[in-house]
Amino acid sequence: xxxxxxxxxxxxxxxxxxxxxxxxxxxxxxxxxxxxxxxxxxxxxxxxxxxxxxxxxxxxxxxxxxxxxxxxxxxxxxxxxxxxxxxxxxxxxxxxxxxxxxxxxxxxxxxxxxxxxxxxxxxxxxxxx
Amino acid sequence: xxxxxxxxxxxxxxxxxxxxxxxxxxxxxxxxxxxxxxxxxxxxxxxxxxxxxxxxxxxxxxxxxxxxxxxxxxxxxxxxxxxxxxxxxxxxxxxxxxxxxxxxxxxxxxxxxxxxxxxxxxxxxxxxxxxxxxxxxxxxxxxxxxxxxxxxxx
Numbered sequence: 001x002x003x004x005x006x007x008x009x010x011x012x013x014x015x016x017x018x019x020x021x022x023x024x025x026x027x028x029x030x031x032x033x034x035x036x037x038x039x040x041x042x043x044x045x046x047x048x049x050x051x052x053x054x055x056x057x058x059x060x061x062x063x064x065x066x067x068x069x070x071x072x073x074x075x076x077x078x079x080x081x082x083x084x085x086x087x088x089x090x091x092x093x094x095x096x097x098x099x100x101x102x103x104x105x106x107x108x109x110x111x112x113x114x115x116x117x118x119x120x121x122x123x124x125x126x127x128x129x
Numbered sequence: 130x131x132x133x134x135x136x137x138x139x140x141x142x143x144x145x146x147x148x149x150x151x152x153x154x155x156x157x158x159x160x161x162x163x164x165x166x167x168x169x170x171x172x173x174x175x176x177x178x179x180x181x182x183x184x185x186x187x188x189x190x191x192x193x194x195x196x197x198x199x200x201x202x203x204x205x206x207x208x209x210x211x212x213x214x215x216x217x218x219x220x221x222x223x224x225x226x227x228x229x230x231x232x233x234x235x236x237x238x239x240x241x242x243x244x245x246x247x248x249x250x251x252x253x254x255x256x257x258x259x260x261x262x263x264x265x266x267x268x269x270x271x272x273x274x275x276x277x278x279x280x281x282x283x
Contacts, residue, residue: 010242011218012211016198017149058221058240087225090237108222109149 002030003123006050008041008067009034009085010059014108018054018085018115025116027123038067045077052122054106054115057086057093065097072101081122085110134260137230138273142264145222150194154271157263163270164189168212170220171252172243174228177236178280180258182224184216185251187269191215217243227275 007018015034023029033048035041039062041053053071057064064084071077083104084097094105103122106114135156143154157163166185173181191212195201199215202208220243228238246252254261256276264271 011221012214013149013194013198013218058242060242087222088238088240089225089229089234091234093237108225109145111148 002028003051003119004030004049005032006041006044006048006053007032007034007055008036008038008053008059008064009056010036011056014056014085021110021112021115022054022119024112025119027116027119036061038062038064038070041067042070050080052103052119053080053082054085055082057084057088068097068100068102083118083122134275135262138227138260138262138275139264141223141226141230142262142266142271142273145219145226146266149219149222150197152190152193152267155265157265157270163265163268165270166272167249168216169246169249169251170213170216170243171246172220172224173241174224174238176238177232178277180256180275180277180279181252182220182227182276183246183252183274184220184223185249185272186216186219186266187271188212190266190269190271193267194219213245216245223273231275231277 005022007015009015019032022032033044035044037059055064055067068082071080081103083106084102085106085108087108089107104118106118139156146152146154164187166187168188168191169185171181171183194215195211199211202211224240251272251274254276256278258277260275262273
């Protein structure tokens with residue numbers, strides 16, 4: 001099975017590194033789309049069905065926390081797996097995000113194996129449902 | 130400034146630049162003259178303490194990262210946009226990781242978006258607690274300033 005991936009980050013550097021990393025991580029990828037912030041990501045979701053979303057927290061226009069909350073409140077996207085990719089290291093905030101349905105967390109800067117492990121963990125769990 | 134803070138900033142900068150851009154960071158060798166930094170950005174944090182992290186860095190380091198990751202652009206305006214994107218993201222990673230190194234992993238901080246300072250001058254310190262470190266990144270001079278104020282003792 002090939003997967004669709006959505007990457008949401010205001011940094012072109014991180015979007016590019018994440019896209020390359022995802023393509024190299026050993027999982028079959030169908031399509032990767034990117035967005036600069038949560039609002040742009042919601043527009044992408046109008047005609048794209050990702051299997052997993054990698055999302056930053058600190059972004060302009062709509063940040064990652066607002067984006068996750070919008071997905072959770074939506075009937076269409078409430079089960080979409082979201083992995084937060086952020087510089088923030090607060091376990092308190094991560095616990096709050098997990099309670100809001102976030103599936104995982106990758107700390108910036110990340111190594112390729114961090115992303116590969118997370119994809120296998122989240123998509124593996126999804127496929128076992 | 131204490132050696133502990135200097136070492137923490139050096140360790141975090143090394144981790145950020147080596148992991149994300151494969152660039153080496155060393156303590157500044159006072160004997161050598163290095164090309165000066167000509168780009169600067171700053172960002173603030175609020176939470177268990179308030180404060181600011183600022184970084185000055187050489188354009189050639191930013192160009193190296195752009196070249197390695199994003200590819201250089203012949204349009205000067207687009208190239209400047211890419212340099213600034215790299216500058217802001219490197220500072221963002223530096224700030225987030227410095228806060229964890231300094232305050233541990235429990236406190237929650239709200240970070241402002243990083244801002245590029247057009248003059249490329251380091252902002253004047255506004256806090257009582259200021260940690261200032263000079264670094265050698267890929268044989269160019271870089272400067273990091275970590276300011277802490279209003280630390281809450283909870």
